[in-house]
Amino acid sequence: MKDYIKYYAGVDIGSVSIKAALVSNRRLIATKLVASGASYKDAAQKVLYSVLVQAGLDAERLSGIVVTGLGSESAPFPARQISDISCQAMGCHYLFPSARTVINIGGQFTKVAKITPQGRVVDFLMSEKCAAGSGRFLQVIARILHVTLENIGPLSLQSREPVEFSTNCAVFAESETVSRIAEGARAEDILAGVHRAMAIKVAMLVKGVKMEPDVVLMGGGGEDAGLVLAIGEALGTRILVPEQPRVSTAYGAACLAELDLAL
Amino acid sequence: MKPASIQLDELYVQRDKHAKELRDSGKKVIGYFCCFVPDEIITAFDMVPYRIQGSQNKAIDQADAYIEPMACPFVRSCFNKALKGEYDFLDGFVAPHSCDTVERMYNIWCQNKPAPFNHLINVPHMMGPSSEKFYRQELDYFVKSLENWTGHNLDTGKLRDAVRLYNERRAVLRALYDLRKSDPPLVLGTEITTVLVAGMGIPAAKHIELVKQFIDEVKGRPLPQTQKLPRIFIWGNELDDIAFIKLVEECGAWVVMDDLCTGTRFFWEDVPETADPLDGIATRYLYTHCPRSNVPQTKTRAGDLENRYSYINDFIKEWVVNGAIFYIVRYCDTCELEGPDLREYLNGMGLPVLMIEDDYSTSTIGQLRTRVQAFLEMIG
Numbered sequence: 305m306k307d308y309i310k311y312y313a314g315v316d317i318g319s320v321s322i323k324a325a326l327v328s329n330r331r332l333i334a335t336k337l338v339a340s341g342a343s344y345k346d347a348a349q350k351v352l353y354s355v356l357v358q359a360g361l362d363a364e365r366l367s368g369i370v371v372t373g374l375g376s377e378s379a380p381f382p383a384r385q386i387s388d389i390s391c392q393a394m395g396c397h398y399l400f401p402s403a404r405t406v407i408n409i410g411g412q413f414t415k416v417a418k419i420t421p422q423g424r425v426v427d428f429l430m431s432e433k434c435a436a437g438s439g440r441f442l443q444v445i446a447r448i449l450h451v452t453l454e455n456i457g458p459l460s461l462q463s464r465e466p467v468e469f470s471t472n473c474a475v476f477a478e479s480e481t482v483s484r485i486a487e488g489a490r491a492e493d494i495l496a497g498v499h500r501a502m503a504i505k506v507a508m509l510v511k512g513v514k515m516e517p518d519v520v521l522m523g524g525g526g527e528d529a530g531l532v533l534a535i536g537e538a539l540g541t542r543i544l545v546p547e548q549p550r551v552s553t554a555y556g557a558a559c560l561a562e563l564d565l566a567l
Numbered sequence: 568m569k570p571a572s573i574q575l576d577e578l579y580v581q582r583d584k585h586a587k588e589l590r591d592s593g594k595k596v597i598g599y600f601c602c603f604v605p606d607e608i609i610t611a612f613d614m615v616p617y618r619i620q621g622s623q624n625k626a627i628d629q630a631d632a633y634i635e636p637m638a639c640p641f642v643r644s645c646f647n648k649a650l651k652g653e654y655d656f657l658d659g660f661v662a663p664h665s666c667d668t669v670e671r672m673y674n675i676w677c678q679n680k681p682a683p684f685n686h687l688i689n690v691p692h693m694m695g696p697s698s699e700k701f702y703r704q705e706l707d708y709f710v711k712s713l714e715n716w717t718g719h720n721l722d723t724g725k726l727r728d729a730v731r732l733y734n735e736r737r738a739v740l741r742a743l744y745d746l747r748k749s750d751p752p753l754v755l756g757t758e759i760t761t762v763l764v765a766g767m768g769i770p771a772a773k774h775i776e777l778v779k780q781f782i783d784e785v786k787g788r789p790l791p792q793t794q795k796l797p798r799i800f801i802w803g804n805e806l807d808d809i810a811f812i813k814l815v816e817e818c819g820a821w822v823v824m825d826d827l828c829t830g831t832r833f834f835w836e837d838v839p840e841t842a843d844p845l846d847g848i849a850t851r852y853l854y855t856h857c858p859r860s861n862v863p864q865t866k867t868r869a870g871d872l873e874n875r876y877s878y879i880n881d882f883i884k885e886w887v888v889n890g891a892i893f894y895i896v897r898y899c900d901t902c903e904l905e906g907p908d909l910r911e912y913l914n915g916m917g918l919p920v921l922m923i924e925d926d927y928s929t930s931t932i933g934q935l936r937t938r939v940q941a942f943l944e945m946i947g
Contacts, residue, residue, distance in 0.1 A: 374937065388937060426945070427945075
């Protein structure tokens, strides 16, 4: 019986982490996430192997693979390549059919797309070569404050007096953070301030594509409760976040492999 | 004799080679910026006009000691080449006040790398009768300054000949663009850019000859694959390297039309043949469709947009375009501020738009791939 079920994989080769998702009939069966490191090829092979092992499948049982993300060119296996904007849209669509606007805050870029009720992209915007609207910004600040990435969100939510950042530039914000520490600002207030500054940047992209609810936040940024709250406040709307925000683009890629759409 | 396509490829790679050969044979070569310096006038003085370009595939490694890195990277790249002595072969340097960066760069350039002849042409920003008079006067100053330097008076007969010669080149280039109208187009976008850039540093007569031969070559070769792909219009400023257009075509599209400083903007419209050829030249160059210029206001938003962009509407319809990509060299205020209005106009026609800001560097091409790919998936 099991032989008649078809399986599809999506592999998202990002700058910070590489993700794989295994689906069958759009149902998520297994996921794997590893740090990208220096060899995207090895890591991509590893995550794909891992989801197959989790499901107890041989590679031959895969009916299709879609590879996406900044490093998709370096996929070490034959796969169809689709842009991460289309993949995140489709992943978002199957996770939240009511979604019309999807935000993806990744390590390198923030991407915002307007989508149709069928999960197709109508318009999109990406943060330019600027770290202030991406996960990299948070990493920089967390490093200065000696806070682990997982603790950024919970700590930020405790803030009572968020620090006001006068710059939207990640490089200047680094020195501004140092000055604020010197002035005695608390870590939670600095983090909440950073979240607000980022949210303003992200909100400008969202407004650029003319936001429509529901709004979904995916990517690593979705794991940061402080950031989710700040973006919701900046946009004045409820933000939906999937259970595993970092693998949702890989999930969308797997769904596209299964749909075999002509894009 | 090598086929024209090979000769054009070689001229595209070694852009100054032919100009240097001409200079060694005794010709004077006049370098200039942008689309507002009439080639006709320089040619009428028996000199070779040379359009100054930068190098998108080389880092800017000297200019930042003189100007801030947040200035236009195209102009910085050109100046960088000058500082390295790569423009030492120029006998003249002419800048129009096309944008503020070029205008100020004139002073910095002349201060650090003066050519034997230097001249700045003031170009008014509003297209209209009073500006025509003003610009006509500026061209008189330009002619006088050339007369003083060369010791020869302008020969009106030669200027008339030059007008006819450049109009012939415009006609030949438009004929080349006609080959992009079919589906699939007979010429690739990368080939078009190669042909245009190759012609920026050689006499028009030679360019005309090469383009004619190239058109014959294209007509004689087998038809390209007939796969249905989106047809793209590119709008922006200086795109003198094929890298970006190559990326778009590699992602699965045909680049079929453009409005670029290195494309239709510099050659599309003819110079009208007037009794005094300088009158026709002034009119033609003043009405160059550069976002640095503005048109008289019509008092309605729709009227203003139509007034500014109806020529693009014609491009879109005649070349059957499915999507527009704005490729803007970073810090180009004029393009960045023109973008939103043009986007509104094109979206109003039902045309999707992708706006890209880039660093005038081929090293960023990889990062742009996602955007281009997603855009093509969206409209495909």
